[in-house]
Structures are given as structure tokens and as C-alpha cells.
Amino acid sequence: MAESKKYQDSVGKLTKLLESNLKKVDQEIIYRLDKSIPLINDIGIHLINASGKRLRPLLTLAMAAQLNDYSQNPVILAAAVEFIHTATLLHDDVVDESNLRRGKKTANIIWGNEFSVLAGDFLFAQSFELMVETGSIQALSSLASASCKITQGEFQQMQIAKKPETTRKQYLDVIGKKTAELFGASCESGVIVANGSLVEQKAAYNYGFNLGLAFQIIDDLMDFNAQSKKTGKNLGDDFKLGKTTLPIILAWEKSNTSEKQFWNKTLKELKQDTNDFEKALTIFHKYNIFESCKLKAQEFISKSKISLDQLPDTEIKEHLIGLADESIQRSR
Amino acid sequence: MAESKKYQDSVGKLTKLLESNLKKVDQEIIYRLDKSIPLINDIGIHLINASGKRLRPLLTLAMAAQLNDYSQNPVILAAAVEFIHTATLLHDDVVDESNLRRGKKTANIIWGNEFSVLAGDFLFAQSFELMVETGSIQALSSLASASCKITQGEFQQMQIAKKPETTRKQYLDVIGKKTAELFGASCESGVIVANGSLVEQKAAYNYGFNLGLAFQIIDDLMDFNAQSKKTGKNLGDDFKLGKTTLPIILAWEKSNTSEKQFWNKTLKELKQDTNDFEKALTIFHKYNIFESCKLKAQEFISKSKISLDQLPDTEIKEHLIGLADESIQRSR
Numbered sequence: 001m002a003e004s005k006k007y008q009d010s011v012g013k014l015t016k017l018l019e020s021n022l023k024k025v026d027q028e029i030i031y032r033l034d035k036s037i038p039l040i041n042d043i044g045i046h047l048i049n050a051s052g053k054r055l056r057p058l059l060t061l062a063m064a065a066q067l068n069d070y071s072q073n074p075v076i077l078a079a080a081v082e083f084i085h086t087a088t089l090l091h092d093d094v095v096d097e098s099n100l101r102r103g104k105k106t107a108n109i110i111w112g113n114e115f116s117v118l119a120g121d122f123l124f125a126q127s128f129e130l131m132v133e134t135g136s137i138q139a140l141s142s143l144a145s146a147s148c149k150i151t152q153g154e155f156q157q158m159q160i161a162k163k164p165e166t167t168r169k170q171y172l173d174v175i176g177k178k179t180a181e182l183f184g185a186s187c188e189s190g191v192i193v194a195n196g197s198l199v200e201q202k203a204a205y206n207y208g209f210n211l212g213l214a215f216q217i218i219d220d221l222m223d224f225n226a227q228s229k230k231t232g233k234n235l236g237d238d239f240k241l242g243k244t245t246l247p248i249i250l251a252w253e254k255s256n257t258s259e260k261q262f263w264n265k266t267l268k269e270l271k272q273d274t275n276d277f278e279k280a281l282t283i284f285h286k287y288n289i290f291e292s293c294k295l296k297a298q299e300f301i302s303k304s305k306i307s308l309d310q311l312p313d314t315e316i317k318e319h320l321i322g323l324a325d326e327s328i329q330r331s332r
Numbered sequence: 333m334a335e336s337k338k339y340q341d342s343v344g345k346l347t348k349l350l351e352s353n354l355k356k357v358d359q360e361i362i363y364r365l366d367k368s369i370p371l372i373n374d375i376g377i378h379l380i381n382a383s384g385k386r387l388r389p390l391l392t393l394a395m396a397a398q399l400n401d402y403s404q405n406p407v408i409l410a411a412a413v414e415f416i417h418t419a420t421l422l423h424d425d426v427v428d429e430s431n432l433r434r435g436k437k438t439a440n441i442i443w444g445n446e447f448s449v450l451a452g453d454f455l456f457a458q459s460f461e462l463m464v465e466t467g468s469i470q471a472l473s474s475l476a477s478a479s480c481k482i483t484q485g486e487f488q489q490m491q492i493a494k495k496p497e498t499t500r501k502q503y504l505d506v507i508g509k510k511t512a513e514l515f516g517a518s519c520e521s522g523v524i525v526a527n528g529s530l531v532e533q534k535a536a537y538n539y540g541f542n543l544g545l546a547f548q549i550i551d552d553l554m555d556f557n558a559q560s561k562k563t564g565k566n567l568g569d570d571f572k573l574g575k576t577t578l579p580i581i582l583a584w585e586k587s588n589t590s591e592k593q594f595w596n597k598t599l600k601e602l603k604q605d606t607n608d609f610e611k612a613l614t615i616f617h618k619y620n621i622f623e624s625c626k627l628k629a630q631e632f633i634s635k636s637k638i639s640l641d642q643l644p645d646t647e648i649k650e651h652l653i654g655l656a657d658e659s660i661q662r663s664r
Binding site: 034037039040088091094113114117118120121122124125126128129132135137140141144145147148150151152154155156158159 | 366369371372420423426445446449450452453454456457458460461464467469472473476477479480482483484486487488490491
């Protein structure tokens, strides 16, 4: 709990330092939504009221601020980044709703799919209109490339599902595209519009990319971690869907024949009995899987922090280092 | 039939004149698809083999060629335009599948939704990566704006569904956003990368936009036109879904009390009996609705052609005029 508070500290300090620009990001988000179309307007209210810590736009603003740019361009880019992220969440809903829909009313699902697809498309298209306004084709290129990789990563994630024999390399490739690229581009584009050097751009990208990898590893870990329930994520969702994540891969590598039979039954064939989730946890504990996952995440956090050496020593940089360190502690 | 052949004539002549660049568009499309992801590669094969007349990319190439630009930039933009168009078709599938899914196997639908959403997202993101390569933020702006309007138009289309009392103005606003904006931007962006003047850009946009309006009016008309069945469109699909299109709006305006009761029953409440489609056709014929729709389309075709006065007199321009004229004749 103390550590969970500590995690909020660096984000909290960054949020305070960048408060005025973060408010402008919110204004930009509201302003860009089409008031004449109630459904689109609803997203805005949802986005503003229900949004979490706005991590990605915060990174864009922080990276620009590192280079003393507190102008409107990073604000516009940060809004674009949040639109891209929200668009992908809305489209993920369609995929997830599909899987969860048995037993639910069809009409809601129909409406949900139409709404989620179109609303995501609107936000995605709007994000490019925002980027155009910055006049920076290079920042746009960075975020367009990340957007493309997100969908490639999601395709690949479908392909490795129900395959516990997936390699670590394949998994890292998937989460790199699905999650880390947008973290990388959020940071990189902030430096680009602040006229940072190529070295600084690359450093910002590497900070974000490695942070994103660690972030996703911890996120995947939390699907199995009872103490993380307070974050709002339902325990065991990934397990139920047969999603292949790092804990599964590491456990499969170490499993004996009867344990492999267990994974085959529960994940390949998706035949799960009531206590199978607990049984999976027992195997994880036997092989110290959670600790191994955290070590892997720690590896990427170290890389992430080292990248910052290329950027000026500022108060913001200290908090970016803190943010990276604390992201690991989410899982405790 | 003779006229349907004639319609193909101008497109055919343009296709021949621009053959080499159209082939490059195909190559670009294939090249940009991710070979490592079979699902994405499948779209490529589908796109290349099953594609129709490639009207939108043809317009982009033709507009650039009008200004003597046969270079790679219009080719890249044309591929981007086709990607945007295909992305919207894929996402429309999700909406349509939702409506048609009763009685179909759930697993197919789940796969369909996931596939269509992600594949559309991939093509859309890829289209922006293509546009970035042209280095023209102005062409990118034109197509980003059109992309945004497409989703707004689709939202609005949902809002006017089952409302035969929709005004003509509302309908034109919907099809303007949903269809005509991309026609406009396809033309405009071709002129932009060919370094056309502002007057020429505006002229190209107006040609495309008005052509798009006429195109959609004829498309909506064909849902009720028996002779158009050979085009592959199923008769009465829009009627079954309660879509509000121009024939419905014009018929509602003229209908007497008992006819309005018929529209209320069939379109507002979606209670349709076996012979209700025939009954709708009878009302259309009573009030010459098809002829009125064609007159409206003709109005936009005239505007479309007048816009071309601002562009150089070339062989291509002649065919663009022909293409506009012949687009009306699809419905006969």
C-alpha cells in the first residue's frame, strides 16, 4: 500500500508540474469531439471523468518540457496520443465483447459493436487531424508507425493465443508492438516537436519503449496476482481466454509432463474446471514465476532509465526515473 | 446494357491512360501488407483479385495526371485512398454483420468482427504511413479530414435510420460526409501533390464531392431498382434495415395518410410483410420517385462537371466529364 502510494508519487509530481498543460489537453479533447453527435460527445464525458492517470499524454508533455517546450504543440500531440490510445481500447471492446457475449442481450452487443467501432474510428481519424495541426510530419510519422504496429501486435496476439509453448521472443515482439511502441512514440514525438536532436529523440523513444514493455509485463502478471485486484482488473481474465502471457510462457518452460498436460487442457483446449486457476497459481509459486516476471520487467526498466542519460538533467527527468522505478511496484 | 457498357467506357479509357501507374498502386498495396501475418495478407489477395473499378485511386491519379504529374507521389496517395476506402468497408461489415447475425453461427461472427476491426485499423494506420511518405502535410490534412467525416456521417446515418421524415438537407449532409468527402479528398490530394494552385485544388475537390453525392444517390436508388441486380447489390437490403435514403424521403414527402401509415409500419417499426417491398415500389412509381432521384443526381453531376472548367483542357479531363455523365446511367 505504501509502495502503491509511492508509485503515484512520481506521476503525481509530474502531473503537478505539468498541470496547466494537462488541463489544456483535456480542453483540446473536449473541443475536438463532435457536439452535434450525442454518441461521440458521450465518449468525451467518459474520457474526462473516467480517465485514469493519462500516462501517455503525460509522457509526451514531460518529454517536451524536458527541452523547455511548454507550448501548444506538445498539448495537441498529447491529445492525439490519448485519442489513439482510447481508439484502441474501444476497438478492443469489440473483440472482448465478442468473447464475453454468451448469455448477454444481443441488442446491447450490436449497439456496443457499432458504437465502439465508429467511435474508435472517429478518435483515430481525429488524432491525425490534430497531428496535422502541429505541422510536424516527423511527429506524425512516429505516431502513424506506432498505430500500425498496435494492430499488427493485436493480430499476433490472436495468433499466439492458446499456445503456452510460445517463445519469450515472440511474446516480447507482441507486447512491443501492442503496447510499447505507443509509449515510445508518445515520448519521441514530444521531443520531435520540441526540436530535440536525433540523439534525444532516440533516447526518448527508448525510454518509452522499454517502459512500455515493463508496463505490459506487470499488467500481464497482475492478471494472476490477488493483491492487484484493487486496480480494477479482474483476476484470471487472461487465463479464461487462453491468452499467452509471460507467466504462462515461463511456467511452460519449467513444467514437467503432468504440468504440461494441465496447460494443454486448460489453455490449448480451454477446458477449465473451477479450481484450475488456483492450480495454475500453485505451479507459478512452485517455480517462482512471479519473481522471474518482475526480474524481466526490472531489466527493461533499467534500460529505460539508462536512455535518459542522453537528456538534460532536469526535475522532470528525476520524476521520469521515479515513474519507471515505481511502475514495477504496482504488482506488489 | 449499351449504356452500362458506355459507363465503363470513360473509366476504361482512364484506366488505360493511367495503366502503368495503376499497376504501381497495386504493387504498393501488396508491398504494404504485412506478409508475416496471414490474415493481413489475405486482405491483399482479396483487394487485388476482387477489387472493382478502383474509382477513388483512379481519381487521384487522374487529377495529378491532369497537371502532368505521373510520379510516385500520386501513386502512393492513391494506394492510401484505397486503403482508407477498404478500411471503411471492413468496418461497415461489423455493423452489417451485427444486423444479419441472427441464425448464424456465433464463432464465425466473432472471428469476423475481430478480423474486420483489426484489418480495418491496420489499413487505416498504414494509409497514414503512406501519406507521410509523400511529405505533403496538406494532402494528408485533406484525407485525414475526410476520414473523420466518414465516421461522423456513419454516426449520423445511424441517427436518421427508421426516420422517413428525415429532411433532404439531413440526408445530403449524411451522404456528403459518408461518401462524397472521400471522393473530394481523393481528387483534391492528387492536385495538391502535383503542385496545383489553390483554385485547382478547390476545383478538384468540388468535382469529386459532387460526383460522390450523385454516386451515393444512385447507389441508394439501386437498392430499389430491379434492373440493377446484376451489379451484385441485393435488392431491398436498405429497406429491410429501415435505412433512410432519398427515395424514402421523397416518397414520404408526397405520401397521403394511409401511405404514411405504411411507411410508419414498415420503416419506423420495421414490421415488414412479404409483399411490402413491392408495395413500396408501387408508391415510388405513383410519385415518379426514381425520376426525381435521378434529377437530383443529375444536378450534382452538372455541378461536378462545371468545376472542371478551372482545370487544364486535357484528354483526361474529357474522360472525367464522361465518367460523371455515365455514373448516372448505372441506374438504368
